[in-house]
Amino acid sequence: MGTVLVAGGAGYIGSILCRELLELGFSVRVADRFFYGNAGVVGIKDRIEILEKDLRQIAESDLKGVDACINLAGLSNDPTAEYNPDANWDMNALGAEHLAQVCRSAGVWRYILASSASVYDRGGQQEEQDVVLTEESEVFPKAAYAVSKLEGEKRVLALKNDRFSPIILRKGTVHGFSPRMRYDLVVNTFVKDALGSGTITLFYGGEMWRPLVEIRDVARAYIAALQAPLEKVRGEIFNVVEKNYRISELALHVQGRLEKLGIRANVAVDYAYRSVRSYRVSSKKIRQTLGWAPLVAVEDSVELMVKNIRECGYTNFDYPRYYNIEWMKLLQEAQTVSSRSHPQNIFKVPDETTPPAAS
Numbered sequence: 001m002g003t004v005l006v007a008g009g010a011g012y013i014g015s016i017l018c019r020e021l022l023e024l025g026f027s028v029r030v031a032d033r034f035f036y037g038n039a040g041v042v043g044i045k046d047r048i049e050i051l052e053k054d055l056r057q058i059a060e061s062d063l064k065g066v067d068a069c070i071n072l073a074g075l076s077n078d079p080t081a082e083y084n085p086d087a088n089w090d091m092n093a094l095g096a097e098h099l100a101q102v103c104r105s106a107g108v109w110r111y112i113l114a115s116s117a118s119v120y121d122r123g124g125q126q127e128e129q130d131v132v133l134t135e136e137s138e139v140f141p142k143a144a145y146a147v148s149k150l151e152g153e154k155r156v157l158a159l160k161n162d163r164f165s166p167i168i169l170r171k172g173t174v175h176g177f178s179p180r181m182r183y184d185l186v187v188n189t190f191v192k193d194a195l196g197s198g199t200i201t202l203f204y205g206g207e208m209w210r211p212l213v214e215i216r217d218v219a220r221a222y223i224a225a226l227q228a229p230l231e232k233v234r235g236e237i238f239n240v241v242e243k244n245y246r247i248s249e250l251a252l253h254v255q256g257r258l259e260k261l262g263i264r265a266n267v268a269v270d271y272a273y274r275s276v277r278s279y280r281v282s283s284k285k286i287r288q289t290l291g292w293a294p295l296v297a298v299e300d301s302v303e304l305m306v307k308n309i310r311e312c313g314y315t316n317f318d319y320p321r322y323y324n325i326e327w328m329k330l331l332q333e334a335q336t337v338s339s340r341s342h343p344q345n346i347f348k349v350p351d352e353t354t355p356p357a358a359s
């Protein structure tokens with residue numbers, strides 16, 4: 001089966017992907033800064049190798065015995081990218097390229113990069129974009145996060161040669177339960193709000209489109225890219241999406257399933273908030289080329305999420321670690337306060353004296 005290096009393997013998606021890889025018999029090496037703690041690897045720690053290292057510091061010697069690399073590390077949403085645009089560029093564009101270069105030199109021929117369908121968003125209300133976009137569609141992202149993801153893609157794809165096979169997965173917005181939980185993703189936010197305040201809020205009236213995909217279906221897409229013959233995937237970009245939803249329609253799906261579970265939630269509309277993404281994306285290519293098909297509908301994801309949130313006690317909905325931007329700001333503040341004489345930027349490549357990001 002082989003050994004897979006999963007950079008960012010302790011994150012929201014990585015935690016599920018690592019478990020699926022282990023289940024299939026792969027050996028897993030997780031490289032991570034553990035910015036959000038180690039909840040993602042609790043329960044599998046003794047079955048994986050852990051490399052507590054910044055993506056940008058991974059060297060050839062860290063890749064001994066590795067057959068393939070999946071890169072999920074870096075800043076993973078708009079607010080964190082805007083909070084520190086330099087770090088965002090450094091990790092998502094340059095860091096992605098660095099790891100690909102190291103893999104290529106070390107003879108790790110398959111490198112799968114986590115990208116995002118947000119590269120299709122041009123910002124603002126773009127009526128002409130109200131079409132279903134494919135991997136061939138032109139992209140001109142405006143937001144810092146999407147720009148950095150697109151640049152990471154370009155730099156990694158430029159390294160392709162007969163032996164080195166970069167593969168890009170542009171995922172829609174992911175939903176579902178993970179041991180490293182995020183409540184800052186739309187479906188997860190709806191569920192958290194329904195359980196917490198009893199009100200699901202639709203920003204901009206919920207008129208925007210968003211491609212969605214469930215977290216275990218995402219893991220299966222990575223595994224499909226990992227197992228496909230190289231000639232089918234070398235240098236290819238794949239959108240990974242179950243379905244495109246209008247957010248207002250999505251809220252009704254979530255509300256309906258919650259109601260069946262005995263959880264009542266109102267839907268409120270807020271037109272004040274105007275900074276919204278809207279785009280629709282086709283996943284025909286990955287379905288046809290790799291035979292990937294999503295298995296989990298959003299309603300079933302919601303049901304499983306509620307069950308796990310309750311069983312695993314993830315009900316402290318105000319806990320900042322569930323929200324990437326709140327947690328990153330706290331980590332930076334804590335670092336500044338605790339090292340007044342030598343405050344460090346937590347996003348920089350750590351030196352020997354930098355304490356671990358979180359525990």
Ligand SMILES: NC(=O)c1ccc[n+]([C@@H]2O[C@H](COP(=O)([O-])OP(=O)(O)OC[C@H]3O[C@@H](n4cnc5c(N)ncnc54)[C@H](O)[C@@H]3O)[C@@H](O)[C@H]2O)c1
Binds near residue numbers: 011012054075180182
């Ligand atoms: N979650 C989504 O809806 C979604 C959608 C599209 C694309 N993506 C992309 O998928 C990837 C994973 O997303 P996620 O939701 O699991 O994010 P996440 O923030 O939960 O996980 C990222 C992980 O990477 C680690 N990390 C961050 N910077 C690092 C660095 N410099 N060196 C080493 N480790 C570092 C973090 O500690 C964390 O464990 C990201 O690249 C993200 O941009 C996510």
